[in-house]
Amino acid sequence: MRKLLTGNEAVAQGAYEAGVTFAAAYPGTPSTEILENIAEFKKDIIAEWAPNEKVALESAIGASIAGARSLAAMKMVGVNVAADPLFSFAYTGVNGGMLLITADDPGLHSSQNEQDNRYYAKFAKIPMIEPSDSQESKDMIKVAMEISEKFDTPVLMRMTTRVCHSKSIVEIGERQEVGKKPYVKNLAKYNLVPAVSRNLRAQLDGRLKELEQYSNETSLNYFEWNESKIGIITSGIAYQHTKEVFEDTVSYLKLGFTYPLPLMKIREFATNMETLYIVEELEPYLEEQIKQAGIACIGKEKIPNMYELNPDIIAKSLIGTERQRVQYDSASIASRPPVLCAGCPHRGFFYELSKIRNVMVSGDIGCYALGGSAPLSAKDSAICMGGAPSIAHGAQKIFNKFNENMRVIATIGDSTFFHTGINSIMDTAYNNSNTITCILDNRITGMTGHQDHPGTGFTLQGMPTKALDIAAVVKAVGIDHVRVINPLILSRVKSALEWALSLDEPSVIITRWPCVLKKQSQIDKDEFGNYMSTCEVKEEKCIGCKLCIWTGCPALRFDKGARKAKIDPVQCVACQVCVQVCPQKAISRVGE
């Protein structure tokens, strides 16, 4: 059977077919759908959301040690969080096969940086595979499991946005039952105290020698012999882009196994080519190693080392050709940034926050990052996931030490709080700064498309479970001043912020209201009721002051000619933030 699948869906199918029985992840674009799709195989695979990527990898490591085939999946910055267990698990090796999937984001479609995670394979000394389409994404899972078990090592699979989120045709197969290997206690393998690690250290490099031999032999690295004038070494999505440009007019060495590199194969290929190009997306990962081996090639002299690669860039860089296109004046086109949805519970909070002066707002990674865009513009920084409170703490300490009249307010989400925000808030309590942390609890992981987390009461595979109480956790890590408010009631937001600003100790404000797009559970319905309706503007009362427009709600329109505000009934859900902002009481719920 053939199906059109994204790379992420194909990975899930591959995990099923390869006999994987445990998978864990923390959501992050472009990796999220891997676990969502694995979760569908309920009978055969245990699939879990972990609170963060480090925990996800650790639980998959546990499953491997116990004897099952396992995997962990995450976006590229998640591997930074998981790096600690990764580097050590490289020493111990596996019992059941173990795969770590990193989903990189060239072009920064949905990320705070553009790191090239291929270097992690070299850094941690583990083998790496790189699929270039959905069929390979599926097939390589099975190969990865075999490599992992044969060479006793975790394997890194590196995907990129265009592999994860592009659909191509995949041949669907059956599950291969591999069962579970017996667990045998083995301190000399799994107990990384210095004496054990020193032994394993030498084995690590021995293993890499064997893997290099495998790299030279495996069919994952293959030649496509055509003309010998130009030869191209490429991997991942760059292979597809390159084939698009040159088809069968040049020769290829297509690399699917990219650490350790198959230097013998590369040398053989280079010897037969007049000119050798390396076409790779982002950093000169292949090129550096090939040049270090003394093989002449052309890479980043021609191909840029940043942003997404595409066939146009390759054609222009290597052969100087460009397609004819329509010429027109594009100056009038303004960029259309993403915005908080109509009815987003964050809007009321940010509307009030934006009115406070002499504050630095330390933001985090999630939908509430959009509170920094015009017209709300209530954000000063966003660095990494879970970092808002600790970054705020450091800044607050310095403002206080230098007697500057500045307060620091951290904004963080519910899922992000569980990710690593708890540790950061602990820091504000332990090291005592009067930092204000606002946890914008919309009852779900929002930006990545509604994944459950330890506070929602459900697991990835839909089972009811313990729902952690954020206020209780915050108090338990040492915060004495905690308020829980409804962010859609502006007077409550205002008074809570004023209260927190008056304190000389760390405080936490939790805004508790569900994401407007969330499919509500019965528990949500019982707590929040069915509030959805629409609002309308009474034209005769509207004076065209535009105060409602300044809430940034996409359901609001402004008729320039009539100088009246209007509301799009398709988008409006009657959150009533604009109702509270209107000085003329011109806006009301329909029927009121």
Add this chain to the structure above:
Amino acid sequence: MDVKNILLVGVGGQGTILASKILSDGLITAGYDVKMSEVHGMAQRGGSVSTQVRYGKKVYSPIIGKGQADILVAFETMEALRWLEYINPRGTAIVNDYQIPFALILMGQIDYPDGILEVIQQKVKTTVLKAAEIAVQLGNAKTMNIVLFGALVKAMSLENIDWEQAIRNHVKAKTVDINLEAFHAGLTGTGFSSPK
């Protein structure tokens, strides 16, 4: 056959992804190699979005280059202008006469550009339709994407594929009838302004 390139653009939430899923589904059943590419995540929240569908005997890259789209379907008027450099000068633009303003425009800091349809009509073969109005007349504003999809099928000259089945595969059971109506409205050109 050469690879054909269909670029669907709009604003997050307009249903470009659903339309491209139905399109890909139909193309697969007709035996084409198909690649489809989209970007999820942050851009979904009311930002500018694009979905790319490429089909033919053998497709390599999932990405459509500048000057390469055989058909550009713009679900929102300004988005048509934003992506116009991707259209093949001999290609066709299908443009929804439907404006979605955003914060800076509403706040009066910038203006929604005038005369977009005229600019596009001067440059390439263009079909303009008021898909939002057609969808509202049919009784469900959200079927606007399927009206546009119908217009796309007409422009592709692939009416022989069983698109109705492809639509059934992807919409909720209770909305099948209205979506089929929307598809036929787009396909037959009901309510279109004729290309200049």
